[in-house]
Amino acid sequence: MFPSEIEDVVSLNPRIMECAAVGVPSKSSGEAIKLFVVKKDQSLTKGEITDFCKQYLTGYKLPKYIEFVDELPKSPVGKVMRRNNNLFGFHSPYKVVRDIYNICLDFYIYLNVIIR
Secondary structure, eight states: OOHHHHHHHHTTSTTEEEEEEEEEEETTTEEEEEEEEEESSTTOOHHHHHHHHHHHSOGGGSOSEEEEOSOOOBOTTSOBOTTOHHHHTOOOTTHHHHHHHHHHHHHHHHHHHHHO
8 A cells, every 4th residue: 555545535635735644553453544634624524534535445545543734744845754753743762863864865855856
């Protein structure tokens, strides 16, 4: 399962501005899908998103958790940074190393875009 499969379906909803799907630890299945959503329509509810997803996705691809956010973290080139620990809530003893790596990787990508 790729996050883009879920994001492509959820993005079809006209009441959603943008979204990001990530895997989070789950005791029952090992990993569950968490969906971060930036609303276009502030009256949108989690239940409505779930109902919308059920029309287009099979059961194991349905987001188990949905969280509304004001914005998604983006790299300098505008790509959603799924590994952003602060937003997505990952906890690891290697958080600082991972953050530094991600910053360097984003900077490298940014430089390649500008140079080319």
